[in-house]
Amino acid sequence: MIMDRNMESTSTSTFPVAVSCEGLTKAFGKGEARVKALRGVDMKVKNGELLMLVGPSGCGKTTLISIIAGVLRRDAGECIIFERDYDCMSEDETTLFRGKNIGFVFQAFNLIPSLTTAENVATPLIINGLKPRDAVRKARDILAEVGFDHRMMESLPTDLSGGQQQRVAIARALVHQPRLIVCDEPTSALDAETGRKVMELLQRLGRGENRALVVVTHDSRIFDFADRIAEMNDGRITQVVSSARELTTAQSKIE
């Protein structure tokens, strides 16, 4: 119950801009092996929008969303998330911030194999201090919305299909009402139809006025779910467009 009030107080204060990056850089390794993964990224994500991040392999998409989600520190530049700056937070504050404000969806689902579906979905709530019993109750509510019946809620992730697992992962990413959802290739491990269904679910449950979604994808079949598409190349954002059609034409123009 305390949880609810917290959620409310954070979501009532709205920012038009959820994420704002400027001149963001990040490099890995030292000396010869040094790789400049981000070479000055400028990007904004608005509240209520679903932004897709596309581009060739190795161009820095995962690195960018890792920094935005607060699991990786940047080298230089600016990166403001809901008017907060990870660089001004301690490690513990960052962890706490992530727990309250960020939802994660992964290509490989990353559901904990020994926990039931309901327990998996309850995890973020338990991490945020909710009693396990209450957490599982809330988890069941959202799983019902995802279309899971009682039996499926008690099954282990390994007994579910890939599409079902990703639906559980989406429920887990949303259950604590975070303000930013980051998804890395959420449909790559799924067939086309299942991928679309997963995106529809994300669209239906995840979209909200006070929530921003950043989806990294290679999958052109789901481009139509995006409000805007940002294309990256070699550590920079090369263009931002509002539909896939523009993207292809713009790309051909550059070439």
Added chain:
Amino acid sequence: MLFGDRAKYLGIVIGLTFASLLITQQSAIFAGMMTRTFSFLSDVALPDIWVVDPQVKYIDDIRPMQDTEVMRVRGVEGVQWAVPLYKGSLAVRRTDGTYQSSVLIGLDDETLMGGPPQMLIGKLADLRRSGGVIVDINGAQGKLAHILPNGTKEPIKVGDEMEINDNRSVVVGICKVTQTFQANPVIYTTYSSATSFAPSQRLMLSFVPVKAKQGQDPHVLCRRIEKATSLRAYTRDEFKMITFLYYLKYTGMPINFLTAVALGFLVGVAISGQTFYNFTLDNLRYFGTLKAMGARNGMLLRMILLQALVVGAIGYGLGVGTASAWGMLISGRTQLAFRLPWHLLMVSAIAVLVICLSSAALSIRKVMKLEPAVVFRS
């Protein structure tokens, strides 16, 4: 989370069970052996003080004294009574003609002080019959038993005759004694019979057990006896202690025992530590996911510790349970020493705890240092 991986879970529990079994069992045997070194002193509970030749280093180090020493000890102020006691090793002839070395104890003819702690058949007073001896049950059924022509053993019984060092004796009773360290049969007789059985020597007296008068400090009395007789006097506990220390120092037992315990410990650390660590490595992705979702290090630490303690408790329970079951089985059937006081249970609990914590420590280190960014790497 550990409980999802049955194979590894089993591996860790088996490792811990093995370690606690080995540690508990070995130290129980050691404890048993060590109490046997002074079992004679435990059986002869009445005297407060044991007077011996000054050269004696432990209880089985028998250096005979003159019979007259008993009188001199009796003369010391503060002594309530002092009696002669013979203890020696003599050959007993078995019915098949072979000889068995046995412990012969000769009790003061008048008081019969120092007799066996428990009579099974017959009375202690029957020793006064000429040539009468009382045999301990283990010896009677085992090493001294008659061997029949067909090879089977028939226990010695009351009324049987026995040849002790070529002297005729007759069994008048069967007793039970605390198992001795050497595990040879124990035979009781009177002091006078003992001296007639034993090969004639100038000196026969092995010990002078002494009872102090009421209110007499045994330590003070010891010093007084030593002054008056130039013999050595020990309180019972002192005598136990020097015996115990002698065995500790001059036999390989402590090393043997420590090696076995260290081995158990190391095997435990190796098996469960490695399996536990492997388990953590396998699940690093999930630890990373939890970290990304906002789980602090303290929470993950508690999780890992809880798992380590749960498997530790199960392994400990199984190990100690198996060890005690084994101990009960074995001490019923054989003469192996086995003693499991609560101190030993504590020791093996601590050992298992240390194994668990050191196993967990590696995993904890790994998880603490884990960057949550790994969650996006496949």
